[in-house]
Amino acid sequence: MTEPQASAVDLFPDAPDLARRVAFILEIDKLKQVLRRTLLLDASRVENDAEHSWHMATMALVLHPYAEPGTDLLTVLKMLLVHDIVEIDAGDTYVYDAAASQTQAEREERAAERLFGLLPEPHAHDLREVWRAFERRDTREARFARAIDRLQPLLHSYHTEGRVWRQNAVAAADVRRAMAIIGDSSPRLATLAEDMISDAERRGLLR
Amino acid sequence: MTEPQASAVDLFPDAPDLARRVAFILEIDKLKQVLRRTLLLDASRVENDAEHSWHMATMALVLHPYAEPGTDLLTVLKMLLVHDIVEIDAGDTYVYDAAASQTQAEREERAAERLFGLLPEPHAHDLREVWRAFERRDTREARFARAIDRLQPLLHSYHTEGRVWRQNAVAAADVRRAMAIIGDSSPRLATLAEDMISDAERRGLLR
Numbered sequence: 001m002t003e004p005q006a007s008a009v010d011l012f013p014d015a016p017d018l019a020r021r022v023a024f025i026l027e028i029d030k031l032k033q034v035l036r037r038t039l040l041l042d043a044s045r046v047e048n049d050a051e052h053s054w055h056m057a058t059m060a061l062v063l064h065p066y067a068e069p070g071t072d073l074l075t076v077l078k079m080l081l082v083h084d085i086v087e088i089d090a091g092d093t094y095v096y097d098a099a100a101s102q103t104q105a106e107r108e109e110r111a112a113e114r115l116f117g118l119l120p121e122p123h124a125h126d127l128r129e130v131w132r133a134f135e136r137r138d139t140r141e142a143r144f145a146r147a148i149d150r151l152q153p154l155l156h157s158y159h160t161e162g163r164v165w166r167q168n169a170v171a172a173a174d175v176r177r178a179m180a181i182i183g184d185s186s187p188r189l190a191t192l193a194e195d196m197i198s199d200a201e202r203r204g205l206l207r
Numbered sequence: 208m209t210e211p212q213a214s215a216v217d218l219f220p221d222a223p224d225l226a227r228r229v230a231f232i233l234e235i236d237k238l239k240q241v242l243r244r245t246l247l248l249d250a251s252r253v254e255n256d257a258e259h260s261w262h263m264a265t266m267a268l269v270l271h272p273y274a275e276p277g278t279d280l281l282t283v284l285k286m287l288l289v290h291d292i293v294e295i296d297a298g299d300t301y302v303y304d305a306a307a308s309q310t311q312a313e314r315e316e317r318a319a320e321r322l323f324g325l326l327p328e329p330h331a332h333d334l335r336e337v338w339r340a341f342e343r344r345d346t347r348e349a350r351f352a353r354a355i356d357r358l359q360p361l362l363h364s365y366h367t368e369g370r371v372w373r374q375n376a377v378a379a380a381d382v383r384r385a386m387a388i389i390g391d392s393s394p395r396l397a398t399l400a401e402d403m404i405s406d407a408e409r410r411g412l413l414r
Contacts (some may be wrong), residue, residue: 018395021269026366028265029248032258041236051239054261058235058288061334062228062326074281077288081265119269127268159233188225 017120024118030088037094037168038153039160047156049084049092056080056148063151066186067144075141079134080148082127086111095153095178096170105135143185150179151189158196162205172197172206224327231325237295244301244375245360246367254363256291256299263287263355273393274351282348286341287355289334293318302360302385303377312342350392357386358396365403369412379404379413 183190390397
């Protein structure tokens with residue numbers, strides 16, 4: 001059992017396409033170790049990017065009726081499944097950390113090149129474009145995916161007594177600013193966000 | 208800050224549909240705490256069902272060219288995102304544990320009733336049907352989703368020197384039996400599985 005492990009590429013010398021797809025699948029396992037600030041709902045630990053991505057994709061399934069009419073669910077799911085993969089190289093950037101946010105775009109662009117580049121073409125290009133659309137927020141699908149990406153941590157912070165907000169002395173005004181994009185996709189989900197922010201403010205969970 | 212937290216239902220007395228969807232979203236957070244036998248690729252800890260579900264959905268994106276022609280990717284993604292949710296109530300059943308497998312179907316059916324039943328109709332019915340199709344394996348989409356569900360832990364076990372196999376004294380014949388369904392969706396992925404099993408057998412990682 002000391003014999004070296006065959007790699008995906010060794011196993012399929014005749015199938016470079018499949019070998020590259022398997023190499024990507026193995027590499028993205030690392031997303032399970034990229035930690036976020038958001039707590040699980042029982043506040044027992046912070047969540048990681050892989051769990052977060054699953055939760056958001058499933059949220060999109062369930063909240064799709066509240067998206068702009070004509071929002072293509074398959075495209076939204078692809079976005080939510082792959083959008084955090086860049087954080088394997090670039091790390092998680094807290095939405096209320098202004099300094100880290102400045103270098104975020106460049107770090108994430110490099111990461112997208114490397115990580116999606118593990119896949120064969122045209123799949124590498126496709127997923128890179130899905131990720132870029134998410135970042136640009138210029139399609140209905142991207143607006144909905146980004147709305148979900150904001151709503152999920154808000155739900156968690158609100159339902160864990162604002163512990164992460166209080167630790168970071170987050171202001172209600174900053175949360176409102178971050179959450180404003182939800183309304184571009186869904187007025188109803190924007191109202192849900194505002195109801196939680198107002199209640200948290202009233203109860204002193206936000207500055 | 209000792210004032211009781213408003214629940215989703217309290218927040219939206221006028222929006223029972225949205226309140227139920229939010230209650231489902233909060234409930235399924237528990238999937239992040241259902242542990243599996245499979246190790247992360249660096250063998251640092253076992254993975255949980257939420258991470259596993261994300262990994263499989265993303266695998267489906269990337270391996271879709273190897274599925275039966277005409278396999279609908281959106282249906283596959285829905286299946287992979289929701290299929291493990293029943294384990295919040297029913298727990299994870301190790302594929303090589305014969306005793307637990309006997310009561311698994313009944314426990315999971317009860318769980319599907321309760322958990323998907325948190326959603327409003329017709330969405331509760333839809334997701335329950337998606338989950339049942341996955342279990343029955345009688346559509347192209349279900350065959351592909353189930354193939355991915357077998358392939359993911361095989362990739363992990365193979366790439367962690369078969370540690371979980373060795374701890375449970377798993378036989379190569381049992382792995383071959385469990386993996387046989389992969390070929391119903393994808394001959395190429397079945398060959399990939401067999402290559403890993405044969406190599407693991409030759410190296411003494413499987414009985």
